Amino acid sequence: xxxxxxxxxxxxxxxxxxxxxxxxxxxxxxxxxxxxxxxxxxxxxxxxxxxxxxxxxxxxxxxxxxxxxxxxxxxxxxxxxxxxxxxxxxxxxxxxxxxxxxxxxxxxxxxxxxxxxxxxxxxxxxxxxxxxxxxxxxxxxxxxxxxxxxxxxxxxxxxxxxxxxxxxxxxxxxxxxxxxxxxxxxxxxxxxxxxxxxxxxxxxxxxxxxxxxxxxxxxxxxxxxxxxxxxxxxxxxxxxxxxxxxxxxxxxxxxxxxxxxxxxxxxxxxxxxxxxxxxxxxxxxxxxxxxxxxxxxxxxxxxxxxxx
Amino acid sequence: xxxxxxxxxxxxxxxxxxxxxxxxxxxxxxxxxxxxxxxxxxxxxxxxxxxxxxxxxxxxxxxxxxxxxxxxxxxxxxxxxxxxxxxxxxxxxxxxxxxxxxxxxxxxxxxxxxxxxxxxxxxxxxxxxxxxxxxxxxxxxxxxxxxxxxxxxxxxxxxxxxxxxxxxxxxxxxxxxxxxxxxxxxxxxxxxxxxxxxxxxxxxxxxxxxxxxxxxxxxxxxxxxxxxxxxxxxxxxxxxxxxxxxxxxxxxxxxxxxxxxxxxxxxxxxxxxxxxxxxxxxxxxxxxxxxxxxxxxxxxxxxxxxxx
Numbered sequence: 001x002x003x004x005x006x007x008x009x010x011x012x013x014x015x016x017x018x019x020x021x022x023x024x025x026x027x028x029x030x031x032x033x034x035x036x037x038x039x040x041x042x043x044x045x046x047x048x049x050x051x052x053x054x055x056x057x058x059x060x061x062x063x064x065x066x067x068x069x070x071x072x073x074x075x076x077x078x079x080x081x082x083x084x085x086x087x088x089x090x091x092x093x094x095x096x097x098x099x100x101x102x103x104x105x106x107x108x109x110x111x112x113x114x115x116x117x118x119x120x121x122x123x124x125x126x127x128x129x130x131x132x133x134x135x136x137x138x139x140x141x142x143x144x145x146x147x148x149x150x151x152x153x154x155x156x157x158x159x160x161x162x163x164x165x166x167x168x169x170x171x172x173x174x175x176x177x178x179x180x181x182x183x184x185x186x187x188x189x190x191x192x193x194x195x196x197x198x199x200x201x202x203x204x205x206x207x208x209x210x211x212x213x214x215x216x217x218x219x220x221x222x223x224x225x226x227x228x229x230x231x232x233x234x235x236x237x238x239x240x241x242x243x244x245x246x247x248x249x250x251x252x253x254x255x256x257x258x259x260x261x262x263x264x265x266x267x268x269x270x271x272x273x274x275x276x277x278x279x280x281x282x283x284x285x286x287x288x289x290x291x292x293x294x295x296x297x298x299x300x301x302x303x304x305x306x307x308x
Numbered sequence: 309x310x311x312x313x314x315x316x317x318x319x320x321x322x323x324x325x326x327x328x329x330x331x332x333x334x335x336x337x338x339x340x341x342x343x344x345x346x347x348x349x350x351x352x353x354x355x356x357x358x359x360x361x362x363x364x365x366x367x368x369x370x371x372x373x374x375x376x377x378x379x380x381x382x383x384x385x386x387x388x389x390x391x392x393x394x395x396x397x398x399x400x401x402x403x404x405x406x407x408x409x410x411x412x413x414x415x416x417x418x419x420x421x422x423x424x425x426x427x428x429x430x431x432x433x434x435x436x437x438x439x440x441x442x443x444x445x446x447x448x449x450x451x452x453x454x455x456x457x458x459x460x461x462x463x464x465x466x467x468x469x470x471x472x473x474x475x476x477x478x479x480x481x482x483x484x485x486x487x488x489x490x491x492x493x494x495x496x497x498x499x500x501x502x503x504x505x506x507x508x509x510x511x512x513x514x515x516x517x518x519x520x521x522x523x524x525x526x527x528x529x530x531x532x533x534x535x536x537x538x539x540x541x542x543x544x545x546x547x548x549x550x551x552x553x554x555x556x557x558x559x560x561x562x563x564x565x566x567x568x569x570x571x572x573x574x575x576x577x578x579x580x581x582x583x584x585x586x587x588x589x590x591x592x593x594x595x596x597x598x599x600x601x602x603x604x605x606x607x608x609x610x611x612x613x614x615x616x
Contacts, residue, residue, distance in 0.1 A: 172493070172523075172526050179488075184483055211522075212554070215555045216465075219480050220431045220433060226426075226434055246520070246523045
């Protein structure tokens with residue numbers, strides 16, 4: 001087909017709280033087109049999903065047949081397009097067999113939403129989207145046995161064994177950093193660009209060793225800026241280091257002596273990798289978008305297998 | 309004087325970041341009138357202070373003489389009415405001798421701003437306003453030797469000995485609670501009124517004992533609300549308990565085996581008193597407004613002594 005817009009074999013979609021990422025995929029696994037928008041689950045209503053999909057990628061839909069659209073992320077939450085009830089860990093990353101079909105008026109769409117994963121023990125926890133990145137990791141590294149660390153707004157630490165998500169835990173480190181750096185009194189200390197690696201490393205070492213001090217250590221950033229000329233770059237490194245150090249203290253059993261794969265955006269992954277390296281753990285790194293697409297691709301493959 | 313508005317002997321002012329509280333004081337120490345407004349330091353410009361004062365309490369100023377206005381709090385910060393540079397701990401709570409005179413066009417005003425206190429060791433820290441409450445505590449309990457705990461947006465723990473502020477530390481517990489309960493993903497779990505004492509006590513015990521778990525424990529509030537029906541009342545008690553427990557873990561040397569005086573609003577003071585009681589510490593409680601006024605009154609008395 002030599003048209004300017006060859007039709008997609010299928011559509012991959014990572015539909016999160018704040019963003020939507022789409023890939024129009026060719027039959028051989030090639031990416032025909034990427035698209036993204038800010039129409040995240042938190043910003044649109046249930047009736048807007050189909051229109052947004054058609055707006056971004058409608059020109060890739062062949063007439064006369066239903067193109068599979070495989071979706072992971074918050075679009076499957078209760079407030080999303082259609083609820084895809086959580087799978088219960090321990091379990092393999094959910095695949096197409098566990099997917100929920102979302103309603104679509106346009107007959108060119110066959111929408112499958114992959115569920116997230118919940119656990120009840122050792123504590124209640126949930127994920128939506130990360131399970132698909134883990135499916136991607138397992139597609140890339142079959143038999144991976146160890147810990148996946150997925151840094152972000154809500155960083156996940158996931159124990160993986162025998163192809164299953166065994167258990168996991170969540171640290172709100174990214175959200176805490178965002179709130180403290182933009183909404184708290186500490187924002188005054190961080191009111192210019194810059195980043196200080198040494199301040200980061202020192203602060204991280206401090207809360208890894210003495211996590212109980214976090215509650216009173218945060219305000220000293222403000223006090224040092226006011227009375228001792230702490231620079232915004234040092235303040236930013238320090239705040240990030242204190243929070244990631246506290247996260248590493250809380251997750252020590254998840255990384256100490258473990259094989260760790262970090263799945264995340266390049267910059268944040270590097271910060272976590274350096275933090276772990278300082279603790280003697282050499283983590284492997286994987287791009288989060290790539291792992292999401294690999295996970296969605298695995299679901300696409302099992303859809304084909306099921307159909308044959 | 310039998311006029312409807314007898315003139316004030318002096319004016320006491322607690323001028324914080326978000327609020328202003330005024331007391332028009334009679335010559336015998338009686339409160340003639342109380343006034344308050346939202347014209348805190350964070351909301352007004354340098355040129356607005358005098359007008360706000362006159363608006364609220366101008367009718368209490370006798371013509372033909374300068375009435376002392378004694379101010380504590382953020383009005384003395386660099387962004388306030390006039391900077392009152394910090395006194396350096398260890399030091400007694402600063403009094404009228406350390407006050408900064410703020411400019412006023414109206415000849416009926418003689419404005420004194422009391423400085424805050426800073427320390428450089430064992431870590432950088434600052435206070436503005438709390439030092440005056442401590443002056444009030446020392447006026448009430450001369451010779452007090454122990455710890456003052458001043459719960460609030462930024463809770464202060466202050467070591468007091470021989471009439472001096474020896475050292476202090478700050479926990480951002482109140483601000484963290486406000487941010488997490490209204491701006492973070494946890495807000496969904498707290499979206500109705502209510503308070504669960506048992507959830508509070510259990511969560512507090514958890515982070516006192518294992519403060520390093522805080523980083524991963526917070527998100528379980530969201531997960532339990534989503535998957536296990538955690539009530540908003542239990543979620544609210546739990547979040548508060550986790551944060552206050554983490555604060556008590558960080559401040560253990562400040563209360564363990566110490567004489568503790570809590571200076572705060574009634575409801576919050578009770579929470580801290582119960583938390584400390586669960587750890588075997590019976591704290592005394594003092595009202596924060598009363599201590600502020602007692603501290604400002606002490607400054608007023610030394611102004612009279614200096615003048616004679």
